[in-house]
Amino acid sequence: MSTKVAVVTGSNKGIGFAIVRGLCKHFKGVVYLTSRDVNRGRTAVATLNQEDLHPNYHQLDITDPKSIETFRDYLKANYGGIDLLVNNAAIAFKQNSTEPVAVQAEQTLFVNYFSVLATCEILFxxxxxxxxxVNISSSAGRLNNIPSEALRNRLKDPKLTIPELSALMKQYVEAAKQGTHAAEWGNSSYVVSKVGLTALTKIQQRNLEERDIKVNAVHPGYVDTDMTSHKGPLTIDEGAVGALFLALEAPDSVKGQYVWYDKRIVEWDGANPN
Known part of the structure; x- marks a missing residue:
């Protein structure tokens, strides 16, 4: 019987690190902690080793297709495949960032949508x-955060394809460059990137249905991390609960869903849950 393999992207700190910690405790197989920076990744592994947890390490930069391909080839050669992929790596500009909207839009969508998509296309x-x-989304990834009803309808269209979704994401970046984005898309590139990721989740589930692969998105909650400037009330381990539920515990019937940090399945285009 082949060894089961779990991979968590961007997992040298924050929620990703806590997901690796939880998987090391409960996943029956090999767990890979990955990071862009090798030294930070190995330091994270050493920290878990002190807790008597033993993840494996591999460098992975989701913004670099060659890095993803190298990791894929390594996994294929050593294990033949993977059984769990947690797409956690992401960026967010601070509210007081001075970078122009166009720069924030391009960089945020590049990492949070297009690079995650590239990772999936290479590893799937x-x-x-x-x-x-498990795609780590956000409460920002709720469809109702997009002001335009026409765009919302397009994004939730059950016939929407990945190329069509990617074209919409590119339209947002172009609108941000022109300064015409706010009325239809709103003022947050992070929102658009996570709405795009959640929409991608639903398309991926449709595309993978015949292979019995479950794809879900999760809002981890407002967590005390570098990304939130440590303003979130939840610990990183609390922020990992929803992802670990989808990775390890959720019934097979849970697929293509948008799940809250407390394991509730939430309507993507519904009201914000309490």
């Missing part, structure tokens, strides 16, 4: 049947 072919994919 080595997902084993029965695998699970």
């Amino acid at each position: 072919p080595i997902l084993r049947n029965g695998a699970r994919v």
Whole structure:
């Protein structure tokens, strides 16, 4: 029987680190902690080693297709495939950032949508049947955060394809460059990136249905991390609960869903839950 393999992107700190910690405790297989920076990644592994947890490490920069391909080839050669992929790596500009909106839009969408998509396109072919994919979204990823009803309808269209979704994401970046984005898309590139990721989740589930692969998105809650400037009330381990639920515990019937940090399935285009 082949060894089961779990991969968490961007996991040297924050929620990703806590997801690795939880997987090391409960996933019956090999867990890969990954990071862009090798030294930070190895330091994170050493920290978990002190807790008697033993993840494996591999460098992975989701913004670099060659890095993803190298990791894919390594996993394929050593294990034949993977059984769990947690797409955690992401960026967010601070509210007081001085970078122009156009720069924030391009960089945020590049990492949070297009680079996650590239990671999936390269790694999905080595997902084993029965695998699970968890996309770390956000409460910002709720469809109702997009002002335009026409755009909302387009994004939730059950016939929407990945190329069509990517074209919409590019339209947002172009609108931000022109300064015409606010009326239809709102004023947050992070919102658009996470709405895009949640929409992608639903398309991916439709595309992978025949392979018995479950793809879900999760809002981890407002967590005390560098990304939130440590303003969130939840610990990183509390922020990992929803992702670990989808990775390890959720019934097979949970697929293509948008899940809250307390394990509730939430309507993507519904009201904000309490």
